[in-house]
Amino acid sequence: MSTLHIGIAGAGLAGRTLAWRLLRAGCRVSLFDARRRDDLATASMTAAAMLSPLAELAVSDEAVFAMGQRSMQLWPEWISEIEEQAGEVFFRRKGTLVVAHAPDQSSLEHFTRLLQHKLPEGCREQVRTLDAAGVAQCEPALAGRFGNGLFLDGEGQLANDQWMAALAAEIDRRGGQWLEGQAVNRVEAGRIVCAGQTYAMDVAVDARGVGSKAQWPAGNPLRGVRGEVLTVECAGVTLQRPVRLMHPRYQLYVAPRPGNRFVVGATELESEDTGPVTLRSTLELGSALHSLHPAFGEARVLRLAAALRPALDDHRPTVEQRDGVWHINGLYRHGYLCTPALVDGLVHQLLGSTATVKEERVT
Ligand SMILES: Cc1cc2nc3c(=O)[nH]c(=O)nc-3n(C[C@H](O)[C@H](O)[C@H](O)COP(=O)(O)OP(=O)(O)OC[C@H]3O[C@@H](n4cnc5c(N)ncnc54)[C@H](O)[C@@H]3O)c2cc1C
Secondary structure: OOOOEEEEEOOOHHHHHHHHHHHHOOOEEEEEOOOOOOOOOOHHHHOOOEEOOOHHHHHOOHHHHHHHHHHHHHHHHHHHHHHHHHOOOOEEOOOEEEEEOHHHHHHHHHHHHHHHHHOOOOOHHHEEEEEHHHHHHHOHHHOOOOOEEEEEOOOEEEOHHHHHHHHHHHHHHOOOEEEOOOOEEEEEOOEEEEOOEEEEOOEEEEOOHHHHHHHOOOOOOEEEEEEEEEEEEOOOOOOOOOEEEEOOOOOEEEEEEOOOEEEEEOOOEOOOOOOOOOHHHHHHHHHHHHHHOHHHHHOEEEEEEEEEEEEEOOOOOEEEEEOOEEEEEOOHHHHHHHHHHHHHHHHHHHHHHHHHHHHHHHO
């Protein structure tokens, strides 16, 4: 039987991770993207890349939680595997600290109750309340600043730029074909039309995020949800893990990165505006950071970025086949959290279903 050829439209987190897993399974892969591989304007290159199955349960459901739990098993394996070939990818699993300033205590209390209510039996011990001493022990930099907090055990984070670069290196090393900077016009069963040219393959997968909006049925529309983040460098504060700050109007987080860097995010706006970050969002993100620790006042602003999260109405990431085309989309605010589980499932489906198609063609 000849090697299975899979075409993937979209080289964001979903498309790139899928390409890597298929190449290592022995498939031939062609990857198509309208942008260059290091273009920072996509959701995948903008994300804070926190891996927060517990914290995100407050705004999601048990399906996302289950995908997140499964992915938390796969991430360490996948990262150590890629690091052997493509260099270091920052990945930590030291939990998340959740805090609120004194006037916002009710937001923290509500968040705690919500988690306790939604968490499945057996996972509740992963959520622990902390007093002031517990907060100080967890994050010494925040000693004396918060009277209580919540610790979410087992949550993690990674550096999305390093993950995306490592995938690109691995796809090249394994001989993946990558057409960069060329927009895909259509994805059809066994065909991708890109820059006016038709490419044939055994199976076509659409992983274009919001770029494939027109191919989603009216009954289950795909939309973009704008998110903005601020990246700073600050030598005056050290955090071990992401810190979430509860607020009555918005929830913000500060995710530490190597090199004294911090990603502060994220706004969530029902808008498909891809323009620069607004002054209002800059003030909100900056004020939240400064209120966490005044030493952040001297932080250097490295980047202000906005991108669209691809979202379905139920906010669940999905893998589905329609008219002979596979779709992986709707990753919304849980792309990094859920991608290993989604991609792993899709690889099994593709290898299973396409093996049958190929056998039929050969006989
Ligand atoms: C501000 C922000 C913070 C986030 N924080 C987190 C977080 O902490 N944890 C977490 O789990 N998730 C987070 N996310 C969500 C996560 O980033 C997304 O769910 C994920 O990156 C989506 O990946 P994707 O590959 O589906 O889409 P995208 O990243 O949008 O990639 C789609 C790709 O398709 C390409 N494309 C589009 N149209 C075409 C076309 N016509 N032809 C060819 N190529 C095309 C694009 O160029 C792009 O490369 C965050 C997102 C944002 C915006």
